Amino acid sequence: MKLVIENVSKKYNDKWAVREFNAEMTDGVYGLLGPNGSGKTTLMRMLASILKPTSGRILLDDQDIRTLDETYRDVLGYLPQEFGLYQNFTAERFLAYFASLKGLDKNIAKEKIAEVLALVNLTEHKRKKTKTFSGGMKRRLGIAQALLNDPKILIVDEPTAGLDPKERIHFRNLISNISRERIVILSTHIVSDIEYIAKEIFIMDQGVLKERSDLAGLLSGMKGKVWEASMTETEFASLQGQYKIGNIQRNEDGVKLRLISDEKPHAQAVEVLATLEDVYLYYFGEEALQHVQA
Amino acid sequence: MYKHELYKIFTKKSLYITFFLIVLLLVFSNSESMLDWVMKDEIYDELYQTHGGPVTEELELMVREQMRASDAGEVSVDQATGDVQFLVAMSGLNLEQLEERKEFLASKIETLDQTTHQYLEATKELEMLKELGNPYGFYLIQAWTGMMDLIEPFFSVVLIAIMILLGLSPIFAEDHAQKTIGLVLATKHGKKNLVTSKILASITYIGVVFISLHFTNFLIQLNGYGGLHGWNAPMQSLVNYPSDYSMSPFNLNVRQFYFIMLTVQFIAGVAFGVLVLCLSNLTKNYLMTFFVSGSILGLPFILRQIGLDHGFFKTFNLFSYLEFIRIERLFDQFRTFSFFGQPILYPTYLIGVFGLVTILLLGVLYYRSKHQQVTT
Ligand SMILES: Nc1ncnc2c1ncn2[C@@H]1O[C@H](COP(=O)(O)OP(=O)(O)OP(=O)(O)O)[C@@H](O)[C@H]1O
Ligand SMILES: [Mg+2]
Numbered sequence: 001m002k003l004v005i006e007n008v009s010k011k012y013n014d015k016w017a018v019r020e021f022n023a024e025m026t027d028g029v030y031g032l033l034g035p036n037g038s039g040k041t042t043l044m045r046m047l048a049s050i051l052k053p054t055s056g057r058i059l060l061d062d063q064d065i066r067t068l069d070e071t072y073r074d075v076l077g078y079l080p081q082e083f084g085l086y087q088n089f090t091a092e093r094f095l096a097y098f099a100s101l102k103g104l105d106k107n108i109a110k111e112k113i114a115e116v117l118a119l120v121n122l123t124e125h126k127r128k129k130t131k132t133f134s135g136g137m138k139r140r141l142g143i144a145q146a147l148l149n150d151p152k153i154l155i156v157d158e159p160t161a162g163l164d165p166k167e168r169i170h171f172r173n174l175i176s177n178i179s180r181e182r183i184v185i186l187s188t189h190i191v192s193d194i195e196y197i198a199k200e201i202f203i204m205d206q207g208v209l210k211e212r213s214d215l216a217g218l219l220s221g222m223k224g225k226v227w228e229a230s231m232t233e234t235e236f237a238s239l240q241g242q243y244k245i246g247n248i249q250r251n252e253d254g255v256k257l258r259l260i261s262d263e264k265p266h267a268q269a270v271e272v273l274a275t276l277e278d279v280y281l282y283y284f285g286e287e288a289l290q291h292v293q294a
Numbered sequence: 295m296y297k298h299e300l301y302k303i304f305t306k307k308s309l310y311i312t313f314f315l316i317v318l319l320l321v322f323s324n325s326e327s328m329l330d331w332v333m334k335d336e337i338y339d340e341l342y343q344t345h346g347g348p349v350t351e352e353l354e355l356m357v358r359e360q361m362r363a364s365d366a367g368e369v370s371v372d373q374a375t376g377d378v379q380f381l382v383a384m385s386g387l388n389l390e391q392l393e394e395r396k397e398f399l400a401s402k403i404e405t406l407d408q409t410t411h412q413y414l415e416a417t418k419e420l421e422m423l424k425e426l427g428n429p430y431g432f433y434l435i436q437a438w439t440g441m442m443d444l445i446e447p448f449f450s451v452v453l454i455a456i457m458i459l460l461g462l463s464p465i466f467a468e469d470h471a472q473k474t475i476g477l478v479l480a481t482k483h484g485k486k487n488l489v490t491s492k493i494l495a496s497i498t499y500i501g502v503v504f505i506s507l508h509f510t511n512f513l514i515q516l517n518g519y520g521g522l523h524g525w526n527a528p529m530q531s532l533v534n535y536p537s538d539y540s541m542s543p544f545n546l547n548v549r550q551f552y553f554i555m556l557t558v559q560f561i562a563g564v565a566f567g568v569l570v571l572c573l574s575n576l577t578k579n580y581l582m583t584f585f586v587s588g589s590i591l592g593l594p595f596i597l598r599q600i601g602l603d604h605g606f607f608k609t610f611n612l613f614s615y616l617e618f619i620r621i622e623r624l625f626d627q628f629r630t631f632s633f634f635g636q637p638i639l640y641p642t643y644l645i646g647v648f649g650l651v652t653i654l655l656l657g658v659l660y661y662r663s664k665h666q667q668v669t670t
Pocket of ligand 2: 040041042081157
């Protein structure tokens with residue numbers, strides 16, 4: 001399967017939320033990385049066929065998804081960033097409802113519901129009404145819903161928001177396990193969600209695709225740009241504002257910094273291996289990173 | 295899908311509470327109003343033996359003599375007998391009027407050009423009236439009057455409308471309020487088949503409300519009036535306010551008429567339900583849907599209250615959801631509207647118009663669902 005985003009733009013009133021986005025995707029996990037308001041959700045909604053691009057097309061195996069219509073949605077799984085559940089439904093009924101919306105056969109639906117409930121660890125809560133669910137449980141039920149029809153294209157918008165670290169790891173493994181033979185598009189603020197599972201990472205800013213590469217490519221682009229240095233508080237104060245600064249550790253001797261710079265920023269600075277977090281910092285600066293860590 | 299949509303509607307507690315209140319109201323209002331003319335006592339059976347059935351010249355002469363005698367104080371009659379005598383006398387008058395009307399129409403037709411609308415209208419009316427034969431007389435039909443009472447008055451429209459509004463306003467709006475719309479629209483059937491399921495579930499709901507409401511009323515009336523006599527009587531013998539059908543041109547017996555009314559009212563309920571669904575989809579808001587559809591329904595009532603019931607407004611008011619659900623005025627007199635020069639009976643016309651309106655609304659509903667976007 002090949003999913004092509006062809007010159008897709010979306011304008012709200014007079015603001016471009018996504019601008020001339022081009023990409024081609026085959027089976028594997030694609031990570032969409034970008035700060036708040038960079039257009040991730042807007043792009044994903046267009047991919048989920050619930051928002052019409054202002055211009056451009058999205059093609060699945062060379063056919064416009066708008067003409068494919070039900071055929072496209074038949075192979076689609078979508079988890080929005082923000083969504084609700086029917087309050088009076090139990091988890092099981094909620095999934096049964098979506099199984100019917102997805103056109104699953106009754107007998108198959110039963111099996112699939114049990115399967116996805118187990119996948120997201122909600123089997124023991126299946127008889128509980130969704131209004132009693134915690135944020136993390138709701139999100140997991142949302143993920144289960146997206147997986148019901150064994151989608152060939154899975155679009156998940158910040159799926160780990162509200163999950164605790166254990167659940168996050170569980171989810172990452174889950175995605176990694178199911179990503180063979182399907183296209184998974186995942187947006188996130190949390191770099192570690194996609195660091196090791198993404199086949200390619202799209203870096204988006206202000207609606208524009210800034211960079212697309214696999215992890216190694218992104219990291220090698222950072223060669224000679226990531227430094228670590230120990231210094232006194234006064235030195236640190238004079239550096240602030242000049243560089244994009246990542247991790248800051250304070251101890252008795254002073255401050256230990258991780259920062260981004262094209263040349264050696266300080267006499268004691270040593271070049272270190274870049275991580276995806278550094279890439280993020282490089283593109284979006286400290287404020288964006290603070291969001292990430294918050 | 296259909297099953298789940300039904301579940302969504304029928305798990306709303308407010309509906310049960312409202313329905314329960316309505317039933318209480320019915321029981322209460324009936325125990326108040328039923329007292330006057332129940333026709334349950336044995337005396338009515340006896341009177342029916344002597345005075346019942348289609349009014350004849352002999353019967354009329356007989357009651358006139360009896361009435362004269364009691365007026366003159368020669369005999370004293372009880373209330374029931376007096377009432378029945380009066381009813382028979384009135385039936386005689388009604389029959390006379392009917393004959394006069396037929397004669398009038400026949401002579402009018404003579405004078406009219408065969409191509410005119412008036413000619414067509416008059417012939418149509420005359421034909422219908424000829425079919426009637428003699429539809430007047432004393433029948434034991436009070437239970438039916440009671441049952442019709444629920445269908446007709448403005449009050450019952452309010453009851454049905456409230457149940458429809460409460461049940462159907464959330465159907466599309468709920469997906470927005472609960473923020474499930476994004477999930478739903480991205481599924482295979484979320485843009486089309488789901489709409490069909492929602493419509494079918496809504497019709498089922500209206501049907502259930504309908505049957506429960508009328509069945510409850512049926513039981514109350516049965517209990518109150520003690521039987522279903524008179525189902526064979528012509529509908530023209532329903533003469534009690536507000537269901538005075540003495541001038542109706544339709545050749546139906548009471549039972550047939552009852553089922554026709556139920557059917558038409560159900561169709562009207564469904565038509566109104568489709569309007570509510572459409573608004574629920576367009577406004578994406580439960581309360582807004584409730585009030586806008588409520589206003590559309592109530593508008594003719596308001597217009598009449600402020601005196602706007604002539605010319606255009608008269609037609610407008612007649613062709614409204616209110617009149618459609620209310621039914622009262624659909625069958626009480628001969629009334630036609632022109633369709634390319636052809637006189638069409640008002641109820642037929644009304645059903646036709648709302649059939650079209652409903653198809654149009656369904657088109658809007660499907661179109662909107664297919665093209666719905668999520669931006670919030
Ligand atoms: N319905 C809307 N009307 C107007 N502007 C909108 C609307 N939805 C989004 N935008 C704007 O479009 C831009 C992209 O928003 P989008 O939600 O796609 O970003 P995002 O990358 O998903 O952000 P976040 O990380 O906060 O989820 C933002 O500037 C936002 O203000
Ligand atoms: Mg977003």
